Amino acid sequence: MAETASIINASAAPELQTSAWLNTPRPLTLAALRGKVVVLHTFQIFCPGCVQVGIPQAQRISQEFDPDRVAVIGLHTVFEHHAVMGRDALEVFVYEYRLRFPIGIDKYDGEPQGVPLTMRAYQMQGTPTLILIDKSGRIRLHKFGHVSDLSVGFSIGALLSEEVEIDESAATPAAAGTGSGNTVCDENGCSI
Amino acid sequence: MAETASIINASAAPELQTSAWLNTPRPLTLAALRGKVVVLHTFQIFCPGCVQVGIPQAQRISQEFDPDRVAVIGLHTVFEHHAVMGRDALEVFVYEYRLRFPIGIDKYDGEPQGVPLTMRAYQMQGTPTLILIDKSGRIRLHKFGHVSDLSVGFSIGALLSEEVEIDESAATPAAAGTGSGNTVCDENGCSI
Amino acid sequence: MAETASIINASAAPELQTSAWLNTPRPLTLAALRGKVVVLHTFQIFCPGCVQVGIPQAQRISQEFDPDRVAVIGLHTVFEHHAVMGRDALEVFVYEYRLRFPIGIDKYDGEPQGVPLTMRAYQMQGTPTLILIDKSGRIRLHKFGHVSDLSVGFSIGALLSEEVEIDESAATPAAAGTGSGNTVCDENGCSI
Amino acid sequence: MAETASIINASAAPELQTSAWLNTPRPLTLAALRGKVVVLHTFQIFCPGCVQVGIPQAQRISQEFDPDRVAVIGLHTVFEHHAVMGRDALEVFVYEYRLRFPIGIDKYDGEPQGVPLTMRAYQMQGTPTLILIDKSGRIRLHKFGHVSDLSVGFSIGALLSEEVEIDESAATPAAAGTGSGNTVCDENGCSI
Numbered sequence: 161m162a163e164t165a166s167i168i169n170a171s172a173a174p175e176l177q178t179s180a181w182l183n184t185p186r187p188l189t190l191a192a193l194r195g196k197v198v199v200l201h202t203f204q205i206f207c208p209g210c211v212q213v214g215i216p217q218a219q220r221i222s223q224e225f226d227p228d229r230v231a232v233i234g235l236h237t238v239f240e241h242h243a244v245m246g247r248d249a250l251e252v253f254v255y256e257y258r259l260r261f262p263i264g265i266d267k268y269d270g271e272p273q274g275v276p277l278t279m280r281a282y283q284m285q286g287t288p289t290l291i292l293i294d295k296s297g298r299i300r301l302h303k304f305g306h307v308s309d310l311s312v313g314f315s316i317g318a319l320l321s322e323e324v325e326i327d328e329s330a331a332t333p334a335a336a337g338t339g340s341g342n343t344v345c346d347e348n349g350c351s352i
Numbered sequence: 353m354a355e356t357a358s359i360i361n362a363s364a365a366p367e368l369q370t371s372a373w374l375n376t377p378r379p380l381t382l383a384a385l386r387g388k389v390v391v392l393h394t395f396q397i398f399c400p401g402c403v404q405v406g407i408p409q410a411q412r413i414s415q416e417f418d419p420d421r422v423a424v425i426g427l428h429t430v431f432e433h434h435a436v437m438g439r440d441a442l443e444v445f446v447y448e449y450r451l452r453f454p455i456g457i458d459k460y461d462g463e464p465q466g467v468p469l470t471m472r473a474y475q476m477q478g479t480p481t482l483i484l485i486d487k488s489g490r491i492r493l494h495k496f497g498h499v500s501d502l503s504v505g506f507s508i509g510a511l512l513s514e515e516v517e518i519d520e521s522a523a524t525p526a527a528a529g530t531g532s533g534n535t536v537c538d539e540n541g542c543s544i
Numbered sequence: 545m546a547e548t549a550s551i552i553n554a555s556a557a558p559e560l561q562t563s564a565w566l567n568t569p570r571p572l573t574l575a576a577l578r579g580k581v582v583v584l585h586t587f588q589i590f591c592p593g594c595v596q597v598g599i600p601q602a603q604r605i606s607q608e609f610d611p612d613r614v615a616v617i618g619l620h621t622v623f624e625h626h627a628v629m630g631r632d633a634l635e636v637f638v639y640e641y642r643l644r645f646p647i648g649i650d651k652y653d654g655e656p657q658g659v660p661l662t663m664r665a666y667q668m669q670g671t672p673t674l675i676l677i678d679k680s681g682r683i684r685l686h687k688f689g690h691v692s693d694l695s696v697g698f699s700i701g702a703l704l705s706e707e708v709e710i711d712e713s714a715a716t717p718a719a720a721g722t723g724s725g726n727t728v729c730d731e732n733g734c735s736i
Numbered sequence: 737m738a739e740t741a742s743i744i745n746a747s748a749a750p751e752l753q754t755s756a757w758l759n760t761p762r763p764l765t766l767a768a769l770r771g772k773v774v775v776l777h778t779f780q781i782f783c784p785g786c787v788q789v790g791i792p793q794a795q796r797i798s799q800e801f802d803p804d805r806v807a808v809i810g811l812h813t814v815f816e817h818h819a820v821m822g823r824d825a826l827e828v829f830v831y832e833y834r835l836r837f838p839i840g841i842d843k844y845d846g847e848p849q850g851v852p853l854t855m856r857a858y859q860m861q862g863t864p865t866l867i868l869i870d871k872s873g874r875i876r877l878h879k880f881g882h883v884s885d886l887s888v889g890f891s892i893g894a895l896l897s898e899e900v901e902i903d904e905s906a907a908t909p910a911a912a913g914t915g916s917g918n919t920v921c922d923e924n925g926c927s928i
Contacts, residue, residue: 205782206781206825206828206829206832207832208832208833211787211788212787212788220500220502221502224500224502224503225506241828243824244820244822244824244825244828245828246820248819248820249782249820249825252782252817252820252821253782256782256783256784256921256926257784308412308416308501308505309500309501309502309505310412310413310416310501310502310504310505311416311505312502312505313500313501313502313503313504313505313506313507313508313509314417314505314506314508314509314512315505315509316505316506316509317505317506317507317508317509317510317511317512317513318509318510318512318513319509320506320509320510321509321510321513321514322513345832350832397590398589398633398636398637398640399640400640400641403595403596404595404596433636435632436628436630436632436633436636437636438628440627440628441590441628441633444590444625444628444629445590448590448591448592448729448734449592537640542640604884604886605886608884608886608887609890692796692800692885692889693884693885693886693889694796694797694800694885694886694888694889695800695889696886696889697884697885697886697887697888697889697890697891697892697893698801698889698890698892698893698896699889699893700889700890700893701889701890701891701892701893701894701895701896701897702893702894702896702897703893704893704894705893705894705897705898706897
């Protein structure tokens with residue numbers, strides 16, 4: 161059921177760690193987005209499930225909802241084939257696919273290799289991963305693979321209806337595993 | 353924007369006027385559904401926009417949400433070609449398309465002809481029309497033609513988040529026009 | 545492989561046995577269509593696989609090919625629920641779905657019941673069934689369920705390239721079974 | 737009409753000029769493919785119309801037809817953003833999208849820049865471009881943008897039905913323009 165799926169997690173969303181941003185004049189932070197529902201779509205430009213399903217869904221969301229209330233953000237979380245998925249390739253992809261919403265580049269601890277920092281902090285399994293963060297900055301949906309438009313729309317509607325809570329006690333999630341080793345893509349996405 | 357679209361109307365939903373029901377052991381009333389969000393999908397079995405878009409969406413909604421919280425109801429509102437869209441034809445359609453949610457047959461004032469009574473009371477323009485009714489029995493979305501899954505999901509999420517109000521003062525809508533005359537179908541639906 | 549699938553059968557196509565025609569000023573016969581490739585799409589108006597897949601494909605074929613070389617014909621082969629799939633219902637369906645190609649109504653031996661005569665003569669398993677008949681009047685493709693556009697296009701291309709043969713020796717197929725008893729529809733179609 | 741579209745051009749297909757091949761142990765030449773129908777799908781890995789429509793169609797063709805009779809070949813014709821569409825990026829794309837048919841890399845006169853040599857020789861307007869070459873080595877379909885499955889299937893069926901001609905007199909097409917300047921992508925593809 162969509163309802164139960166949407167309220168699984170209420171830990172504080174770790175701050176984004178990025179090395180650069182596209183489609184925005186200045187870097188975004190989750191802290192500055194408190195009060196909005198944040199739709200975080202993480203992807204890789206050579207992940208078929210991202211390009212064919214996830215990215216078009218993110219575009220629909222950004223077109224259908226008011227950006228003052230629902231912030232759609234892309235996050236390029238490259239955990240494989242780093243050499244061909246750098247910033248220059250991402251810029252071409254964003255230009256050719258005419259993406260307009262802000263897109264951050266997940267940061268590495270040093271040179272691009274392995275799983276990047278935000279991806280680790282959120283313990284993502286792969287790409288695409290859809291994460292919804294409520295107005296108070298807590299993770300409320302965290303899903304690897306595809307999520308139906310009905311379900312995403314439902315969750316956005318439910319989260320927008322909530323009052324902002326001043327809740328500083330939400331626990332920071334423990335650091336996740338490094339996810340090294342082989343990766344595999346199928347029709348749902350690419351997993352670590 | 354989906355948000356604004358969803359909160360356009362807050363008049364009391366007129367009670368359904370039906371001559372028969374399929375897929376339910378006893379007739380449904382909106383009165384008995386107070387406390388649930390009601391998704392009312394009105395259609396005709398020979399309306400292409402209903403069969404190809406509206407009905408599949410109603411099926412997805414009925415499969416994705418908890419029936420104890422979201423009541424999906426079909427309403428066969430035949431306003432044209434009455435002779436070939438009677439109960440026997442509807443039963444075959446429902447059987448062959450494997451529809452499982454309750455479906456009412458809109459009632460006429462006398463013999464089946466012209467626009468049926470519930471369709472008039474809601475001032476529907478044609479089929480498909482999607483109507484969302486909140487837990488307190490008020491119309492909150494009323495749309496002829498197609499509504500995106502994102503938008504429907506959003507509205508359901510927003511309405512489910514609301515508290516039930518004890519509001520008996522909601523005005524009953526005035527009786528609508530009779531909508532006689534020629535009808536036309538296009539890719540969006542069939543209009544009066 | 546599409547190539548092999550398309551040349552499986554070379555028996556003479558039995559003449560159509562119809563009780564009426566829509567979308568044509570006079571009844572069609574296969575005999576009069578010699579020299580053209582005939583695309584015969586058999587369907588029922590309450591068969592989901594026909595309405596959602598087969599009929600749209602027939603429309604695409606009729607729009608993409610020259611009617612002087614490729615004759616697209618619908619055949620309403622009702623083998624179940626006869627009472628609600630009569631000529632009046634078919635006429636409403638054809639009008640609402642804006643079908644323009646000629647559509648025959650398969651004939652019964654007496655009152656409408658059981659499997660109609662053309663459907664029997666072709667030993668069809670159910671609806672939708674797609675049958676391709678070459679310029680010389682022989683069955684060259686006979687498929688229950690869905691056929692890909694690539695495969696149908698291929699077969700039409702191959703058959704149009706052939707010379708007309710004067711071959712009167714092609715055997716008439718033996719009469720098929722009556723197919724009485726229960727029928728079932730799934731996502732592919734409705735079978736006898 | 738598909739029929740007329742398919743027989744527009746009968747000039748000799750210029751030989752492919754490639755710098756490397758994927759998915760084949762040795763380089764392919766059109767000369768060595770005489771006797772087969774060749775489906776040449778030209779694309780770029782960051783062209784949305786290629787990735788979302790053209791490449792999936794090429795995959796369907798390669799799966800549906802006998803490779804001994806129909807040779808499906810990809811050609812990476814990069815005419816923009818050369819720095820991020822090199823061989824290493826193409827290899828990742830082919831791996832992640834699980835493409836199995838042979839894919840050549842169009843060659844440049846010197847360093848990768850501007851329009852590559854095969855793309856020039858065929859006077860292509862952009863990507864995707866679909867080119868069908870008959871058993872005798874002549875161009876028979878040459879289309880920028882999308883071609884329906886019905887139409888492609890039709891053309892393959894028609895070309896496979898032809899006899900191989902020993903026709904050495906087919907003229908070599910004149911060298912095409914260089915296509916320098918700005919490029920643009922829309923939902924159909926990317927043009928020079």
